Amino acid sequence: MQRFYRVLALALCITMFYFCFAVAQPKQKLNKFIHYGWDAPNPSFLNKNIQQMEKRPFDGVIIRLKAGKKVFLHEPYNSKDFTQDIESLKTTKFSKFTDNFLVMWATTDKGWDWFSESDWKASEYNLRLFAKTAHNGRLVGIAFDPETYEPYGANPWLYPSLPQAKEKSFEEYKQQVRKRGAQFIQAIQQELPGIKLLTLFQLSQFVELDRESLPDFSKNNYGLFPAFVNGMLDAVDPKTLIIDGNEDAYYSESKKDFFWGYNLIRELALALVDPKNKTKYTRQVQVGQAVYIDELFALRQPQKSFISYYLTPQQRAKWLEHNTYYALATSDEYVWCYSEQTNWWKNKIASGVEEAIRSAQKKIKNKKPLGFSIEKMIKRAKNMRDEKNI
Numbered sequence: 001m002q003r004f005y006r007v008l009a010l011a012l013c014i015t016m017f018y019f020c021f022a023v024a025q026p027k028q029k030l031n032k033f034i035h036y037g038w039d040a041p042n043p044s045f046l047n048k049n050i051q052q053m054e055k056r057p058f059d060g061v062i063i064r065l066k067a068g069k070k071v072f073l074h075e076p077y078n079s080k081d082f083t084q085d086i087e088s089l090k091t092t093k094f095s096k097f098t099d100n101f102l103v104m105w106a107t108t109d110k111g112w113d114w115f116s117e118s119d120w121k122a123s124e125y126n127l128r129l130f131a132k133t134a135h136n137g138r139l140v141g142i143a144f145d146p147e148t149y150e151p152y153g154a155n156p157w158l159y160p161s162l163p164q165a166k167e168k169s170f171e172e173y174k175q176q177v178r179k180r181g182a183q184f185i186q187a188i189q190q191e192l193p194g195i196k197l198l199t200l201f202q203l204s205q206f207v208e209l210d211r212e213s214l215p216d217f218s219k220n221n222y223g224l225f226p227a228f229v230n231g232m233l234d235a236v237d238p239k240t241l242i243i244d245g246n247e248d249a250y251y252s253e254s255k256k257d258f259f260w261g262y263n264l265i266r267e268l269a270l271a272l273v274d275p276k277n278k279t280k281y282t283r284q285v286q287v288g289q290a291v292y293i294d295e296l297f298a299l300r301q302p303q304k305s306f307i308s309y310y311l312t313p314q315q316r317a318k319w320l321e322h323n324t325y326y327a328l329a330t331s332d333e334y335v336w337c338y339s340e341q342t343n344w345w346k347n348k349i350a351s352g353v354e355e356a357i358r359s360a361q362k363k364i365k366n367k368k369p370l371g372f373s374i375e376k377m378i379k380r381a382k383n384m385r386d387e388k389n390i
Helices: 002-023 043-053 079-090 117-136 170-191 225-235 247-251 255-266 268-272 275-284 313-330 353-365 375-388
Strands: 032-037 060-063 101-105 141-145 196-199 241-244 285-287 289-292 334-339
Touching: 043 060, 043 079, 079 117, 101 117, 117 141, 117 170, 170 225, 225 268, 225 275, 247 255, 247 289, 255 268, 255 285, 255 313, 268 275, 275 285, 289 313, 313 334, 313 353, 313 375
Parallel strands: 032 060, 032 334, 060 101, 101 141, 141 196, 196 241, 241 285, 289 334
Antiparallel strands: none
16 A cells, blocks of 8 residues: 555656646756667777767767677686777767767676676676776766677576576575675776766666566566666765666657656666665666667568557657657756667668757757647557557
């Protein structure tokens, strides 16, 4: 019953927030729009093409190192493999791209284990190499992708799949992962003071937090991730910022979805935060938002299962403008824009994409309302999809 009243109170808060936003001008602060995708540049490409790249509607990019993306490995990288990347970043003349991040993946080597001291020694060495590279390259932080990519590595968050799951309990793994979370953030902070750690998602992954009963975390694909987050909070430096990138914003179909995501991170997620860390969480965890071009522009396969397939090109552009506008308006600082089938640097961009983004940015900058809604348009597209697939 207490949970029911807490959720009801939260719903009322969302309603009040939504109403206040609807009648107010957009916030004074201009938030940052960051690029990420399959066309994420490496440092060498960035160095050679920065002037042309900065003509695109971004305030920064998430960068992939030539050396690799994974850090949770059995063996350490060779530090020499980072030399050219560091030099390229050092000599890149950034102007418009003021907020750049270095990507790291959470996927692990097969058999990698949180309890293995040798595995962790190698991984911490790798963490420090990545953080040093970001520091020497004048980047603002690290973009940590907790998602697991099966062809590219194993899942460190799924308890039953871990090497010692039959010998050690879920609670034992939680304690160990929390310990490693603290060591993770400590290593990065020591090499990159004042870091901004953009996690593409964090506790926003657990949309179940608005329900009466929580899932069985011992069987959840990301069941150990909250322990890792609490570990980071245990050791977070006062100058460090952690951004929950709210990847589920990819699928937002109304402005209410963005408000809900904001409050999921700000309020509901506190249910997974150790009471002693709640003040740190409130003070040092920011709300980020995400925009997914492929989802909004019918670029995903198979197309017929996605709403955007039932929209005209002009309507898709409206949806992208809408989501960009409300992502910027409801984030604390950062919005990251993701795509797979778009290549901004080779001019492979669907018609209307860049114009839609710039229009939303201009309205936010000039403190103007969006000027239209998409709810009816989305509803019609859903009906068309459902009728066609009966």
